[in-house]
Amino acid sequence: MIKACEKAAKVIIRDFGEVENLQVSKKGPKDFVTKTDKRVEKILIEELSKSKKNYSFITEETGKIFNKNKNIFWVIDPIDGTTNFLHGIPHFAISVALLEDSEITIGLIYDPIKNEIFYAEKNNGSFFNNNRVRVSKKINLDECLFASNCEGIKSVYPKLNLRNTGCAALDLAYVACGRLDGYFHDEINLWDVAAGKIIIEEAGGIVNDINQFKINRIDIRAGNPDIYEKMVKKLDKF
Secondary structure: OHHHHHHHHHHHHHHHHHHHHHHOOOOOOHHHHHHHHHHHHHHHHHHHHHHOOOEEEEEOOOEEEOOOEEEEEEEEEEEEOHHHHHOOOOOOEEEEEEEEOOEEEEEEEEEOOOOEEEEEEOOOOEEEOOEEOOOOOOOOHHHOOEEOOHHHHHHHOOOOOEEOOOOHHHHHHHHHHOOOOEEEEEEEOHHHHHHHHHHHHHOOOEEOOOOOOOOOOEEEEEEOOOOHHHHHHHOOOO
8 A cells, every 4th residue: 555655656746746837737737736646546546456456446537447356445545635735835635445245454654745644454553654653642522623614613613722734635644643632524425435434544543334324425533532422412413
């Protein structure tokens, strides 16, 4: 997974360098970024298939791709935070997870610009650039920092100290390593959150059961175990 993401990241880094030039063009960078998204997805599929040729795929751009093994899926978001990428903001990530019989067992989130890799495997812990990580130990909501989308911020502010970064995958990775204390979002896609879910859980955090939702309408709640329930209570109208 790491090798596949590192190969795909070369395309992202190269194309991100061109986005600034395209901002001033009449056509703009939107079509260019869409092509980057598809190229990155193609590389990930090709590289992951080399080692596990029978596994199926759930991807943002293509949807479901069924291979011989229809119970195991690679879940791929080639660029989570596309709008940031589109505007030349260096905050986006590749997200890849392995879904086995409806259970996420491996997750990897790679920020190619900062060269930060977050990954986890079931029962083996969570890691950031080869160093073990844990969720934060904060217990007071007033001292915590949370992330959500625009609707979440409008609904919950000023009950919680909030950020909207535009990249769900990195928000979840940041919860896992303690940079953020919690995350919530309604009606989000599986490929945005699959990797982050296991990375947080293996870092000692709590994530709600996302299997009860459709893959493109997931309501996710995540946080450290000391503030999770307190956070959820604040979200009663979200």
